[in-house]
Amino acid sequence: MSRMMEFGDLVVEDNRLINVLDDVEYACGGIRLHGQGIFVREYKQGVDLKKKFVQHEIKEGDIVYSTLFAKAGAFAVAEAGSEGVVLSEKFPTFRLISQEITLDYLKWFFRSGQLNRIAEKQMTGIAAFSLSHLSKRKFLKLKVPVPDIARQEEVVSRCLESHAAVARAMPSVKSNIATVQNLIGCAATKSFASLPRFRISEIGDYVLRAVDIRPSTLYKQVTVAMKNRGLRLRRVCEGSEIKSPGQASVAEGDILFSRIDLWQGAIGIVGKDLEGAVVTRDFPVFRLKEHDSSARELLRYVFMTPEFAAQARDVSRGTTGRKKMKRPAFLEIRIPWCERARRVEVLDALREVEKQSAILSARSQRQSILARQMGASIVSTLYAQDSGLI
Numbered sequence: 001m002s003r004m005m006e007f008g009d010l011v012v013e014d015n016r017l018i019n020v021l022d023d024v025e026y027a028c029g030g031i032r033l034h035g036q037g038i039f040v041r042e043y044k045q046g047v048d049l050k051k052k053f054v055q056h057e058i059k060e061g062d063i064v065y066s067t068l069f070a071k072a073g074a075f076a077v078a079e080a081g082s083e084g085v086v087l088s089e090k091f092p093t094f095r096l097i098s099q100e101i102t103l104d105y106l107k108w109f110f111r112s113g114q115l116n117r118i119a120e121k122q123m124t125g126i127a128a129f130s131l132s133h134l135s136k137r138k139f140l141k142l143k144v145p146v147p148d149i150a151r152q153e154e155v156v157s158r159c160l161e162s163h164a165a166v167a168r169a170m171p172s173v174k175s176n177i178a179t180v181q182n183l184i185g186c187a188a189t190k191s192f193a194s195l196p197r198f199r200i201s202e203i204g205d206y207v208l209r210a211v212d213i214r215p216s217t218l219y220k221q222v223t224v225a226m227k228n229r230g231l232r233l234r235r236v237c238e239g240s241e242i243k244s245p246g247q248a249s250v251a252e253g254d255i256l257f258s259r260i261d262l263w264q265g266a267i268g269i270v271g272k273d274l275e276g277a278v279v280t281r282d283f284p285v286f287r288l289k290e291h292d293s294s295a296r297e298l299l300r301y302v303f304m305t306p307e308f309a310a311q312a313r314d315v316s317r318g319t320t321g322r323k324k325m326k327r328p329a330f331l332e333i334r335i336p337w338c339e340r341a342r343r344v345e346v347l348d349a350l351r352e353v354e355k356q357s358a359i360l361s362a363r364s365q366r367q368s369i370l371a372r373q374m375g376a377s378i379v380s381t382l383y384a385q386d387s388g389l390i
Contacts, residue, residue, distance in 0.1 A: 002145040002146060002147040002151070002386040002387065002388065003145075003146050003147075004118075004143040004144070004145055004146070004387065005100070005101075005143060005144060005146045006141055006142065006143055006144075007094075007139055007140050007141075007142050007143075007144060008140035008141065009098065010097065010098040010100070010101055010144070010146075011063055011094035011096055011097060011098075011140075012094060012095055012097050013092065013093070013094050013095075013136065014062070014093055014094060014095040015056040015089075015092065015093050016056050016057045016059070016093075017053075017054070017055070017056050018055055018056060018057050018086065020046045020049055020052035020055055021046045022045065022046045022047035023045070023046065023047070024045070025043055025044070025045055025046075026043070026044055026045075026049065026055070026086045027040045027043055027084060027085050027086060028040070028041050028042050028043070028044050028049075028085075028086055028087075029041055029058065029082070029085035029086065029087050029091075030066070030087075030091075031064060031065065031066045031069070031074040031075070031076050031091065032074070032076070033069060033072040033073050033074055034072070034073040034111060034113065035073050035075055035076060035107070035108075035109075035110030035111035035112070036076075036111070037076050037079065037082070038058065038064065038076050038078055038079075038082040038085055040085060051088055051089070054088055054089040055086050055087070055088060056087060056089075056093060057084060057085070057086055058078045058082050058083065058084065058085045058086075058087060058093065059078065059083060060078055060079060060080045060082065060083055061077065061078060061095070061096065061103055062077070062078040062082075062093050062094065062095060063075075063076075063077055063078075063093070063094040063095070063096060063103075063106065064076050064077075064078060064087065064091050064092070064093045064094070065091070065092065065134065065139065066090060066091055067090050067092065067133060067134055067135065067136075068090060068133065070115075070131040070132075070133075070134035070139075071116065071130075071131040071132050071134075073110065073111075073113065073115065073116075075110040075115065076107075076110060077103050077104075077106055077110065092136045092139065100146055100149075101144070101146050101152065102152050102153075102156070104152075104156045105152040105155060105156055106144070108155065108156060108159040108379055108382075108383070109144060109145075109383055111159075111376075111379055112379045112380045112382070112383035112384075113376070113379075113380050114145075114383045114384055114387055114389065115131065115142070116131060117384070117387070117389055118142070118143055118144070118145075118387055119131050119142060121389070145383065145386035145387040145388070147386050151386070155382045155383070158378065158382060159378070159379050159382065162374065162375045162378040162379065163375055165374075165375070166371050166372060166374060166375040169371045170368070170371060173364060173367045173368045173371060174368070176360075176364040176367070177361065177364045177365065177368065180357055180360045180361045180364055181227075181357075181361065183353060183356075183357045183360075184301070184304050184350070184353055184354050184357055185304040185305050185306060186306075187349070187350060187353040188304055188305045188350055189305050189307060191301075191346050191349055191350060192302070192305065192307075192336035192346075195337065195338050195342075195346075196336070196337065196338070197334040197335060197336055197337070198334065198335060198337045199331065199332055199333070200286075200330060200331050200332070200333050200334075200335060201331035201332070202337075203289060203290070203295075203335075203337060204255075204286055204287055204288040204289050205286070205287065205331070206284055206285060206286055206287075206327065206331075207254065207285050207286070207287045208248055208285070209248050209249045209250075209251070209285070210246075210247075210248055211247045211248060211249050211278050213239040213242050213247055213278075214239045215238065215239045215240040216238060216239065216240070217238065217239045218236055218237070218238060218239075219236070219237060219238075219239060219242060219247075219277070219278050220233055220235075220236050220274065220276065220277035220278070221233075221234040221235050221236075221237065221242075221277060221278060221279070222234055222250065222256065222270075222274055222277045222278075222279055222283070224256060224257060224258045224261070224266045224267065224268060224283060225266065225268070226261055226264045226265050226266045227264065227265045228265040228267070228268075228300075228303055229265075229268075230268035230269070231256055231268040231269070231271070231274060233273070233274065233277070242278070244280045246280060246281045247278045247279065247280060248278065248279055248280075248281070248285060249276055249277065249278050249279075250270045250274060250275070250276070250277050250278075250279060250285055251270065251275055251276070251287075252270055252271060252272045252274075253269065253270060253287065253288075253291070253296060254269070254270040254285050254286065254287050255267065255268070255269055255270075255285070255286040255287065255288070255296075255299065256268060256269075256270055256279065256283055256284075256285055256286075257283065257284060257286070257330070258282065258283055259282050259283070259284065259325045259326075259327070260282065260323065260324050260325075262312045262316065262325055262330070263309055263312035263313035263316050263323065263325075264309075265303065265304075265309065267303050268303075269296050269299075269300060284327055284330065286330070292340060294340060294343045294344065294347060295340075297343075297347055298337075298338075298343050298346065298347060299335075301347075301350050302335050302336060308333070308335060311333045311334070312325065312330075312333065315329035315330070315332065315333065
């Protein structure tokens with residue numbers, strides 16, 4: 001049977017303050033939510049650290065939490081890879097002094113999601129205990145289930161087993177998702193195999209609707225998602241917040257793409273909801289000569305093909321992952337095209353593939369969620385049993 005013990009009986013504060021030197025680089029850390037450990041947020045020179053007098057260093061085995069994000073499970077037991085990470089006073093650090101509980105048991109306890117439930121059950125006077133802005137005084141009063149060592153070892157063993165089972169399942173789940181995502185492009189490639197190729201310049205051209213940005217006028221700005229996920233509203237802002245010169249507006253039916261990320265599928269068709277939005281010159285606006293919706297739909301499937309991605313990559317220039325494409329190069333890309341009567345036949349087949357792909361994708365995503373939930377549920381149940389909540 002578990003006892004509920006306060007952290008104050010198990011740990012002691014051990015913030016190892018350091019002497020911050022201006023010319024030394026420090027690994028500044030944070031804590032992932034839901035007990036997922038310590039991470040390096042950024043590297044900074046000592047001269048750039050604003051609160052030099054409160055920085056302290058982490059060692060393996062430390063127990064750390066975030067005063068600001070405790071409610072979201074920002075608790076951790078420092079592992080070997082966290083040695084030397086520097087944290088501010090917002091991350092109080094403690095050392096285990098009791099032999100009644102193990103660090104492994106605590107690590108999985110932080111991942112169990114039970115801290116909030118225990119805090120809600122725990123009372124301080126007439127007010128419920130809260131993990132919001134958790135002070136050190138409140139943390140030390142917070143209770144944790146402490147079963148005997150044999151039970152702790154059993155719980156840790158089962159947590160490790162469930163974690164390993166999820167890890168074994170995830171590669172095949174991710175592979176299913178990747179396969180489904182490529183189905184449409186592969187189907188389009190097959191459907192387009194017999195179609196003649198045309199330069200993009202033969203079916204349309206760039207349009208430029210220059211916009212004179214006014215400081216007090218509201219404007220919609222567009223973002224172009226990669227992997228052929230289309231366009232969406234980035235934000236609505238006043239003209240005074242738009243700093244880039246050369247803004248242009250888009251209209252329903254325009255094709256908008258990113259010169260930098262076109263080869264990664266950053267292209268899409270403007271919908272009615274984005275009519276009148278503005279973009280910079282790094283997002284060229286293209287419009288088809290045909291105003292038939294089937295022409296735009298066919299083009300959307302063309303953009304999903306490996307053939308189009310390969311050509312976009314080949315005409316992009318740059319030495320880094322941020323290659324950029326010149327405007328004339330886009331117009332030289334060759335794509336499959338056909339008259340309207342043939343398009344109807346091709347589009348019917350591709351729509352059905354897309355419909356079935358959406359069903360398979362939803363199932364695969366659900367598998368991924370269920371696999372992760374399975375492991376989390378096992379961990380949560382074990383600690384709920386130990387804390388007497390079930």
